[in-house]
Amino acid sequence: MDSWAQLIHQGTLGMNKVRRMAEDGQDPIDQFWQQVCEHMLLQACHAPQAEKEASGIEAAPQEQQAYLPGASYGLFKEAFRRGKHAILEEALRAASQRKALLSPALLPALMDWAMQHPIGLKALQQLGGHRLTWLARQNPAWATLIPPTSADWEYGQISQRVHYLRWLREQDPAEGLALMQQVSYQEAGPRNYVRLLDTLRQGLSLADEAFLMSLHTHKRKKVRWTVGDLLFSLPESEISLEFKQQTGDWLARKKGEIQLQIPTEYGQKWLRLGLDASPLLPTSFSLKARLTATFLGWIPPQYWTEKWDISPVKLLRKLSSQSDAAIFWAGWLPATLRFEDESWAKALVSEVVRYEPTASWDPLKKFSPAVWKKLGSLVEPAWLDKGVTKRLKKGTETVSFFRMVEVLSLLHIPLSSSTAYHLSDRLSQLLSQTVIGGRQQIEQLIRQLPGLLFCLPPVDFPRLAPLWTLPPDRYYWFQKEMEKFTRDYSLRYRLWKAMEGGSSSA
Amino acid sequence: MAEIFPTVSAQRMANIQAGLAELRQWLEDVSLVGLAELTQQPSAYWEQRAARLVDAQAGGLAESMRQIPTMLLAEDWQEQLLRTLARFYLFIQGFEQFEQLSPALQADLLQRVGVNVKKAVLMEQEGEADHWLVLGQRTIIGERLDLRRSWIKGLHSHQEGMILEYAFASQGFDSAISSGHLLSGKWVYYPSSRPLRGMFKAKEKLAQESPAPQALPDFAAFFDHYSESLQALPFQRLVLCHVNDVRLVRSEEQWWIRDKNQISLPLDEKFVEKKGWELMAATGGYPFQLAGEWEGHRLFPLGISVHGFWQSFN
Numbered sequence: 001m002d003s004w005a006q007l008i009h010q011g012t013l014g015m016n017k018v019r020r021m022a023e024d025g026q027d028p029i030d031q032f033w034q035q036v037c038e039h040m041l042l043q044a045c046h047a048p049q050a051e052k053e054a055s056g057i058e059a060a061p062q063e064q065q066a067y068l069p070g071a072s073y074g075l076f077k078e079a080f081r082r083g084k085h086a087i088l089e090e091a092l093r094a095a096s097q098r099k100a101l102l103s104p105a106l107l108p109a110l111m112d113w114a115m116q117h118p119i120g121l122k123a124l125q126q127l128g129g130h131r132l133t134w135l136a137r138q139n140p141a142w143a144t145l146i147p148p149t150s151a152d153w154e155y156g157q158i159s160q161r162v163h164y165l166r167w168l169r170e171q172d173p174a175e176g177l178a179l180m181q182q183v184s185y186q187e188a189g190p191r192n193y194v195r196l197l198d199t200l201r202q203g204l205s206l207a208d209e210a211f212l213m214s215l216h217t218h219k220r221k222k223v224r225w226t227v228g229d230l231l232f233s234l235p236e237s238e239i240s241l242e243f244k245q246q247t248g249d250w251l252a253r254k255k256g257e258i259q260l261q262i263p264t265e266y267g268q269k270w271l272r273l274g275l276d277a278s279p280l281l282p283t284s285f286s287l288k289a290r291l292t293a294t295f296l297g298w299i300p301p302q303y304w305t306e307k308w309d310i311s312p313v314k315l316l317r318k319l320s321s322q323s324d325a326a327i328f329w330a331g332w333l334p335a336t337l338r339f340e341d342e343s344w345a346k347a348l349v350s351e352v353v354r355y356e357p358t359a360s361w362d363p364l365k366k367f368s369p370a371v372w373k374k375l376g377s378l379v380e381p382a383w384l385d386k387g388v389t390k391r392l393k394k395g396t397e398t399v400s401f402f403r404m405v406e407v408l409s410l411l412h413i414p415l416s417s418s419t420a421y422h423l424s425d426r427l428s429q430l431l432s433q434t435v436i437g438g439r440q441q442i443e444q445l446i447r448q449l450p451g452l453l454f455c456l457p458p459v460d461f462p463r464l465a466p467l468w469t470l471p472p473d474r475y476y477w478f479q480k481e482m483e484k485f486t487r488d489y490s491l492r493y494r495l496w497k498a499m500e501g502g503s504s505s506a
Numbered sequence: 507m508a509e510i511f512p513t514v515s516a517q518r519m520a521n522i523q524a525g526l527a528e529l530r531q532w533l534e535d536v537s538l539v540g541l542a543e544l545t546q547q548p549s550a551y552w553e554q555r556a557a558r559l560v561d562a563q564a565g566g567l568a569e570s571m572r573q574i575p576t577m578l579l580a581e582d583w584q585e586q587l588l589r590t591l592a593r594f595y596l597f598i599q600g601f602e603q604f605e606q607l608s609p610a611l612q613a614d615l616l617q618r619v620g621v622n623v624k625k626a627v628l629m630e631q632e633g634e635a636d637h638w639l640v641l642g643q644r645t646i647i648g649e650r651l652d653l654r655r656s657w658i659k660g661l662h663s664h665q666e667g668m669i670l671e672y673a674f675a676s677q678g679f680d681s682a683i684s685s686g687h688l689l690s691g692k693w694v695y696y697p698s699s700r701p702l703r704g705m706f707k708a709k710e711k712l713a714q715e716s717p718a719p720q721a722l723p724d725f726a727a728f729f730d731h732y733s734e735s736l737q738a739l740p741f742q743r744l745v746l747c748h749v750n751d752v753r754l755v756r757s758e759e760q761w762w763i764r765d766k767n768q769i770s771l772p773l774d775e776k777f778v779e780k781k782g783w784e785l786m787a788a789t790g791g792y793p794f795q796l797a798g799e800w801e802g803h804r805l806f807p808l809g810i811s812v813h814g815f816w817q818s819f820n
Contacts (some may be wrong), residue, residue: 007588008584008585008588011537011539011540011541011584011588012536012540012542013540014536014538014539014540014541014542014543014583015537015538015540016538016539016540025781029534029537029538032535032537033533033595034593035594036588036592036595037595037596037740040588040589040802041736041740043802044732044736044801044802044803045729045732045733045736046729046733047725047726047728047729047769048769048770048771049769050767050768050769051764051768051770056753056755056764056791057753057786057791058791059757059790059791060790060791060792060794094582102788104787104788105784105785105787105788105817107787108783108784108786108787109784127728131787131790134790134791135783135786135787138756138786139783245635320510412797424688
């Protein structure tokens with residue numbers, strides 16, 4: 001009888017090409033199929049040979065920590081499957097705070113997600129325990145999700161070396177700097193050198209200044225730009241102070257108005273360090289205006305309020321009447337985020353709520369949702385809560401109420417239960433009325449609901465029922481949006497409730 | 507009580523026999539020109555071949571024909587295709603001796619071509635009362651029709667069963683049967699020389715988590731069981747592989763399940779691609795109990811138990 005491999009070969013080529021004569025006079029086609037069937041059945045009935053050498057996978061260490069309740073498993077799975085990043089971020093943060101582990105079967109989804117949405121090694125370790133470390137060692141694609149070893153630095157790919165250096169900077173910035181100083185630009189190559197250099201962002205301090213200054217005139221633009229980025233991130237670095245001093249002279253307050261007095265020849269030195277025209281302003285603005293926005297973005301905003309002895313709120317209010325306000329917004333908003341200035345963040349939020357949506361330049365529309373979300377993270381929730389409560393008392397049928405809702409939907413700041421309840425109560429009242437500001441306003445409101453989701457505490461789902469028990473005929477145009485909102489809110493609520501249950505064993 | 511074995515009219519029997527004769531002729535032609543020629547065929551060719559079987563009132567075989575274009579995309583397409591065609595051949599050979607076969611085997615052949623057993627007749631059967639764990643489910647998304655296989659096991663009777671459902675995409679399947687559910691109810695089998703497919707006469711979902719059911723001790727025992735199945739039904743494609751004390755092993759790109767005697771079975775590539783790491787994470791390198799579909803050369807895991815409780819991989 002032919003072997004299985006021969007039969008496959010013969011079958012693939014066909015009997016016309018592999019000419020064979022039947023030995024016993026039997027029809028060769030029948031004989032072929034008989035042999036295939038016999039082989040297939042014989043093969044199927046016998047277990048394969050045992051392996052002589054038993055190489056297996058070493059088992060993961062046992063966990064000492066408790067797991068999240070089993071009921072949360074399916075919900076996390078759903079959130080990963082549907083790519084609900086904001087819901088996941090919130091739920092994973094909550095799980096990490098509870099010091100409970102995620103079910104092991106969820107770890108691959110968590111690790112794939114964490115590759116795109118970094119949440120930090122500590123948080124990951126908290127969520128995945130020993131099993132996560134063990135799993136990451138089986139799959140090099142996840143190598144950067146666990147604490148590295150010196151072997152990653154010695155023999156690893158560039159991503160592993162970057163991972164090691166960043167981790168070392170987190171543990172001991174001086175040791176990390178010493179290691180970076182040993183890296184040869186020639187050996188690493190331009191791209192890899194820049195990637196390694198960028199890890200100094202972790203634990204950056206004035207102790208790094210001397211090394212960075214030694215590179216600030218580097219022949220490679222990318223190196224210079226990375227160095228500039230790092231040096232300007234240190235407000236007390238020599239170069240930052242010089243930059244502040246020079247740029248400070250270009251801005252003046254005259255009769256309450258901020259005026260730009262940029263010299264014709266300015267800042268070749270700064271341009272060489274990567275301070276390019278601001279991408280936050282459209283090219284319809286002059287190059288000078290866009291460069292000014294960039295420069296402002298690299299100076300701690302507090303510098304201006306101290307220099308002119310004025311509060312950020314007052315400064316921004318005065319600015320709102322200026323025709324070139326956009327230039328300052330495009331500089332001060334990134335600066336607020338970069339230097340994490342809470343008083344400026346509050347002032348920017350207060351000011352943007354006041355903006356007329358019909359204004360020719362609306363900051364809310366010019367900056368991405370991610371920028372507003374980050375700004376929201378700098379604001380104390382209690383402060384915002386107070387503001388919303390105050391605004392709610394003024395009534396809802398005004399343009400400014402809708403503006404506030406629009407801003408809230410971008411900030412993702414959790415409101416207190418009572419404020420959220422009042423807000424959703426007002427929203428559902430508005431949505432159930434026949435015509436408020438017309439269909440356009442209702443449409444806008446419904447489109448903002450997914451963002452508003454994160455202002456409403458997840459535990460209050462049943463209290464917020466009026467929002468999703470609206471008569472369908474009132475919002476039939478937006479049924480899909482409402483359904484999506486309800487589905488997301490429901491997932492978030494169930495996830496929250498499931499995590500609240502008692503923790504379980506594996 | 508009505509007769510449980512399905513019957514067909516003389517006219518339908520004649521149609522089926524004519525359709526199978528045509529299928530035999532096609533197999534002969536294929537073996538002459540070679541399987542490689544089939545890779546050149548457009549999907550309409552396979553649809554046409556399936557339609558010929560439907561016309562011959564042997565629609566049950568048409569589905570296997572429709573799956574061939576997907577099979578041709580696999581790395582080992584020659585082997586997979588040869589196995590599929592050989593199963594057609596075995597089936598035809600069986601059907602050619604229809605009159606000499608036992609009523610149970612005749613029922614197997616008729617159901618395979620698509621002759622239905624009336625559910626009302628099945629419901630008249632006594633059925634086996636037990637607590638049944640839904641070990642796992644596998645859904646095959648078709649162009650027109652989705653198919654779902656749900657594998658169950660009795661906690662006391664240790665009987666295995668399979669629920670086969672078809673649904674149009676918009677319809678969805680019976681949600682009362684989900685992986686990991688523990689059901690209390692009476693189970694009846696469709697008539698067969700090797701009963702496997704069946705349905706619940708009555709069922710009720712139990713709230714408690716199910717312990718791991720009894721399984722075979724190793725792969726050697728499983729192959730004994732499989733060999734018995736094939737002796738009874740040579741053209742059978744799928745069986746449940748439910749074995750204790752196995753581990754997941756991995757070498758290069760190949761993933762295996764290895765038993766305590768170091769016998770390894772390869773995992774289905776599609777499973778590895780989608781769920782391999784999930785299985786690795788859930789088992790953590792520890793021994794576990796596994797239930798999976800065995801297709802004769804690849805294992806497709808459906809569910810596992812690592813620490814005594816059942817976890818499914820849908």
